[in-house]
Amino acid sequence: MVANTGRPAAGIREVAALAKVSVGTVSNVLNRPEMVAPATRDRVLTAIAELGFVRNESARQLRTGTARAIGLVVLDVANPFFTDVARGVEEVASAAGHAVILCNTDESVQREARHLELLAEQRVHGVLITPADTSLQPILRLRRRGVSVVLLDHPAELADACSVSVDDRVGGELAINHLLAEGHERIVMVNGRSRLYQARERRAGAVGAVHKAGRPDDTLQIVEVPAFNVACGRRAGEELLARTTLPTAVFCANDLLALGVLQVMVRAGVSVPDDIAIVGYDDIDFAAAAAVPLSSVRQPRQQIGRTAAELVIGETQEPDRHEHRHIVFTPELVVRESSSGSVRRRGIRR
Amino acid sequence: MVANTGRPAAGIREVAALAKVSVGTVSNVLNRPEMVAPATRDRVLTAIAELGFVRNESARQLRTGTARAIGLVVLDVANPFFTDVARGVEEVASAAGHAVILCNTDESVQREARHLELLAEQRVHGVLITPADTSLQPILRLRRRGVSVVLLDHPAELADACSVSVDDRVGGELAINHLLAEGHERIVMVNGRSRLYQARERRAGAVGAVHKAGRPDDTLQIVEVPAFNVACGRRAGEELLARTTLPTAVFCANDLLALGVLQVMVRAGVSVPDDIAIVGYDDIDFAAAAAVPLSSVRQPRQQIGRTAAELVIGETQEPDRHEHRHIVFTPELVVRESSSGSVRRRGIRR
DNA sequence: TGAAATCAATAAAACGTTTCAATTCACGGT
DNA sequence: ACCGTGAATTGAAACGTTTTATTGATTTCA
Numbered sequence: 001m002v003a004n005t006g007r008p009a010a011g012i013r014e015v016a017a018l019a020k021v022s023v024g025t026v027s028n029v030l031n032r033p034e035m036v037a038p039a040t041r042d043r044v045l046t047a048i049a050e051l052g053f054v055r056n057e058s059a060r061q062l063r064t065g066t067a068r069a070i071g072l073v074v075l076d077v078a079n080p081f082f083t084d085v086a087r088g089v090e091e092v093a094s095a096a097g098h099a100v101i102l103c104n105t106d107e108s109v110q111r112e113a114r115h116l117e118l119l120a121e122q123r124v125h126g127v128l129i130t131p132a133d134t135s136l137q138p139i140l141r142l143r144r145r146g147v148s149v150v151l152l153d154h155p156a157e158l159a160d161a162c163s164v165s166v167d168d169r170v171g172g173e174l175a176i177n178h179l180l181a182e183g184h185e186r187i188v189m190v191n192g193r194s195r196l197y198q199a200r201e202r203r204a205g206a207v208g209a210v211h212k213a214g215r216p217d218d219t220l221q222i223v224e225v226p227a228f229n230v231a232c233g234r235r236a237g238e239e240l241l242a243r244t245t246l247p248t249a250v251f252c253a254n255d256l257l258a259l260g261v262l263q264v265m266v267r268a269g270v271s272v273p274d275d276i277a278i279v280g281y282d283d284i285d286f287a288a289a290a291a292v293p294l295s296s297v298r299q300p301r302q303q304i305g306r307t308a309a310e311l312v313i314g315e316t317q318e319p320d321r322h323e324h325r326h327i328v329f330t331p332e333l334v335v336r337e338s339s340s341g342s343v344r345r346r347g348i349r350r
Numbered sequence: 351m352v353a354n355t356g357r358p359a360a361g362i363r364e365v366a367a368l369a370k371v372s373v374g375t376v377s378n379v380l381n382r383p384e385m386v387a388p389a390t391r392d393r394v395l396t397a398i399a400e401l402g403f404v405r406n407e408s409a410r411q412l413r414t415g416t417a418r419a420i421g422l423v424v425l426d427v428a429n430p431f432f433t434d435v436a437r438g439v440e441e442v443a444s445a446a447g448h449a450v451i452l453c454n455t456d457e458s459v460q461r462e463a464r465h466l467e468l469l470a471e472q473r474v475h476g477v478l479i480t481p482a483d484t485s486l487q488p489i490l491r492l493r494r495r496g497v498s499v500v501l502l503d504h505p506a507e508l509a510d511a512c513s514v515s516v517d518d519r520v521g522g523e524l525a526i527n528h529l530l531a532e533g534h535e536r537i538v539m540v541n542g543r544s545r546l547y548q549a550r551e552r553r554a555g556a557v558g559a560v561h562k563a564g565r566p567d568d569t570l571q572i573v574e575v576p577a578f579n580v581a582c583g584r585r586a587g588e589e590l591l592a593r594t595t596l597p598t599a600v601f602c603a604n605d606l607l608a609l610g611v612l613q614v615m616v617r618a619g620v621s622v623p624d625d626i627a628i629v630g631y632d633d634i635d636f637a638a639a640a641a642v643p644l645s646s647v648r649q650p651r652q653q654i655g656r657t658a659a660e661l662v663i664g665e666t667q668e669p670d671r672h673e674h675r676h677i678v679f680t681p682e683l684v685v686r687e688s689s690s691g692s693v694r695r696r697g698i699r700r
Numbered sequence: 701t702g703a704a705a706t707c708a709a710t711a712a713a714a715c716g717t718t719t720c721a722a723t724t725c726a727c728g729g730t
Numbered sequence: 731a732c733c734g735t736g737a738a739t740t741g742a743a744a745c746g747t748t749t750t751a752t753t754g755a756t757t758t759c760a
Contacts, residue, residue: 023741
């Protein structure tokens with residue numbers, strides 16, 4: 001079998017010729033069908049069908065100056081948190097007739113830069129991005145090129161752009177307050193790299209909660225891992241197991257880490273939550289289905305995506321009269337088995 | 351704060367003017383730097399930097415006729431199986447300088463059609479697709495428009511296209527053979543809609559295995575759910591619980607379904623695998639981290655993506671001399687706790 | 701020294717749309 | 731009978747690149 005047969009792709013002029021109208025009219029049928037007489041419109045439409053004409057988007061784009069696409073740049077497509085955000089984005093974007101170009105940075109600044117370059121070349125309508133680094137340099141550059149940007153999970157007052165985020169500091173506090181209330185006095189926080197905004201804020205919230213509660217500083221200890229995924233969670237869990245004394249609770253800055261830790265504990269025969277309590281972050285769907293259903297700090301994932309998409313589309317619709325907005329959602333704690341109902345500890349400590 | 355300041359995006363001619371060369375030379379610097387004298391090249395490069403010039407990809411595309419992007423159309427981005435495939439695709443695509451446009455159909459034929467239309471308008475290099483329906487009509491139409499297509503998870507000898515798939519029939523057999531060997535006599539298969547190729551093949555394999563083993567037909571009963579996700583799995587689980595007699599084993603055509611079923615069982619106090627064994631399909635990372643580590647039929651997820659991307663890039667590189675290839679991987683069974691080591695049953699049946 | 705060969709740079713013609721000013725046509729009102 | 735109006739259609743000029751044939755300058759070699 002050999003590929004690629006058929007005529008060399010009919011253009012608007014072939015259609016015009018077949019329908020015996022001018023190219024302008026064909027274009028009108030495509031873009032403002034109401035202003036062309038029904039009779040000719042039908043003629044054009046059948047010609048289009050007959051020739052199998054497909055509009056050349058590049059040409060359209062070149063003429064109009066703007067693409068019907070928005071870029072979504074995330075840290076990790078394999079993280080269900082981001083795919084849920086993506087669903088939200090897709091929902092409103094496609095309702096507005098925009099395609100979504102999904103880019104994955106794997107937390108790498110280089111990859112991020114490459115993707116942004118590509119998106120800029122495509123002249124996308126706007127870019128939604130979870131920055132891979134604290135420095136917003138690349139994003140500022142993009143702004144200067146006139147691309148609308150909405151920051152996800154990063155309330156960037158400084159980066160001339162809108163933002164949609166969740167109060168990560170509060171999230172950290174919620175988790176730690178819960179663990180403290182459950183009577184824990186030796187807590188480890190497993191965190192991602194601190195050049196990520198989320199990691200820093202969640203830690204700040206956690207540390208703050210310990211202080212506010214008047215507990216000694218060494219109540220909370222931080223372990224930093226290179227990435228927010230299950231494998232790193234497993235490594236962290238093994239590291240904890242190797243210690244002479246296990247903490248009584250672990251707060252993971254993300255559910256993937258938590259699932260990794262949990263998996264190692266269960267396999268090692270350490271009881272969760274009796275021997276060690278675990279709290280995650282994001283409340284991805286898999287959290288509830290884990291070995292021990294995972295307590296987690298819930299973020300409105302799809303909502304984040306929808307809001308961000310609305311902002312970016314709104315901005316490009318009236319660019320001059322646009323005021324940047326910073327929307328901050330509040331997280332909530334979902335308590336499940338992994339961090340509560342430890343009969344043993346309750347009995348001991350209370 | 352008000353948005354969108356800055357000059358109106360410099361083009362190649364502004365660069366040319368500033369560097370005191372012709373536009374052709376600028377283009378050469380961009381595309382064949384080796385054939386322009388170092389001195390002028392530098393002059394152009396600094397001009398580019400100074401003006402913050404970004405190549406207009408639509409114009410480039412219009413001229414050259416082809417985009418540097420490939421489309422990846424999947425049934426569900428939230429399914430880790432597909433995100434892993436996507437990573438594989440991305441890896442080889444970006445090495446070849448192509449962007450990946452990720453589209454989500456949610457198993458809807460309409461959405462699939464919309465996405466394909468969009469991709470055709472973009473004149474993408476090629477499309478990798480897991481069809482949402484048995485009818486390959488939309489894909490054939492795309493082929494006729496001259497777009498290279500690779501079918502994922504669908505060995506389409508009939509659709510004039512390459513394909514990369516995993517032998518789903520063997521996968522179904524593996525799962526059922528295992529359950530039969532474990533002594534199960536009342537098995538339920540929870541399957542997706544049978545217009546999906548995967549669903550049909552896995553079922554065929556399962557049914558075949560029962561026959562080959564010489565067991566009565568009612569050993570295996572099929573339950574069909576509307577989508578391959580956790581929610582549907584939960585619903586199926588509840589439906590099973592409501593029955594007067596529970597099957598002794600469940601084979602789910604996908605891990606998300608299996609996780610849903612598992613969750614319901616665990617919550618209801620039904621012991622897995624003692625009261626009911628569960629086997630999933632895909633072996634996503636979360637399978638091993640589940641409430642009870644999930645047995646599953648493993649597919650080489652990233653490998654599928656890589657191979658497919660290579661095929662589509664290869665095809666567009668030499669379109670005339672191209673022979674369609676059909677690559678079929680073989681799945682393997684990963685046995686974990688959810689379907690084995692049931693001391694109780696072993697004792698009884700053996 | 702002159703012709704041929706090589707190398708750099710240029711100018712102009714595409715690519716397939718959209719848009720906009722101009723044109724045609726038919727009709728109703730005075 | 732004429733003009734003005736509005737609707738439908740047209741034709742041509744963009745949009746920002748890449749590409750190709752061409753020119754101009756320099757080197758090579760007989």
